[in-house]
Amino acid sequence: MVRVKGCVVDDFNWLVDLLKSTPEDKIPRILIFFRNIDKLSDAFAYVTVKSGKIFGEVDSNIAMFHLNTLAYRKKLILADLGRKDGALKVIFCSSSLSMGMNLSNIEYVIHYGPPLTAEAFFQESGRAGREKDIRCYSILLTYSHMLSGCKPDEIMKKYSKSESGCLRNILLAKFQSSKPEGQPHCCMRCDSDIDCPVLTMIDNSFESSITESYSDDSVASVGSVESLLILCINM
Numbered sequence: 001m002v003r004v005k006g007c008v009v010d011d012f013n014w015l016v017d018l019l020k021s022t023p024e025d026k027i028p029r030i031l032i033f034f035r036n037i038d039k040l041s042d043a044f045a046y047v048t049v050k051s052g053k054i055f056g057e058v059d060s061n062i063a064m065f066h067l068n069t070l071a072y073r074k075k076l077i078l079a080d081l082g083r084k085d086g087a088l089k090v091i092f093c094s095s096s097l098s099m100g101m102n103l104s105n106i107e108y109v110i111h112y113g114p115p116l117t118a119e120a121f122f123q124e125s126g127r128a129g130r131e132k133d134i135r136c137y138s139i140l141l142t143y144s145h146m147l148s149g150c151k152p153d154e155i156m157k158k159y160s161k162s163e164s165g166c167l168r169n170i171l172l173a174k175f176q177s178s179k180p181e182g183q184p185h186c187c188m189r190c191d192s193d194i195d196c197p198v199l200t201m202i203d204n205s206f207e208s209s210i211t212e213s214y215s216d217d218s219v220a221s222v223g224s225v226e227s228l229l230i231l232c233i234n235m
Contacts, residue, residue: 014205028107066094118174129233136233185232
């Protein structure tokens, strides 16, 4: 279990490092889902300023997509995301991007806070994994006071606060199901040697703030710690 800070600025320093240090053609395409427009906007503004790139400008590779995004800009973003060779690499988005979209080459879906239901979690995660030859991951990043604020259902609450056991099975319990026997790629619990470069970058970014505890008492705290859980999307 990885524990990190609970500040938008601190939580996305790894992404700034990724954008600044990685050749353009090596940057994975990442969707980051937010539960709060203010946090979405803050994270987008911070990463944009630090990396110096905005979609629609020269050499841009970052965009923001939510309910209030202008229609013409949504069309540009969706057209780009539909191309394997599109310019966009990182999209800060709300659940508006979670359904009915044909997106290409999404390697990571990061949930900044849990959605309300397991169904919504699968819907967001399903934006990735369309290409069979690319290993894709769904990463849930939670901060404790969000669990009390957004009030996810019992399955998502259990998933978010889980300390042990198969992550996929926790979600599938919602549907009275479990993962197939012998599944080769599952989650960070079942695959101890999981190859997830983004996790490595987050680990390095928060190395000095990792802790091993999680308490319900932290719900009321300011700047509370967060947890990071990884699920393999395509098997």
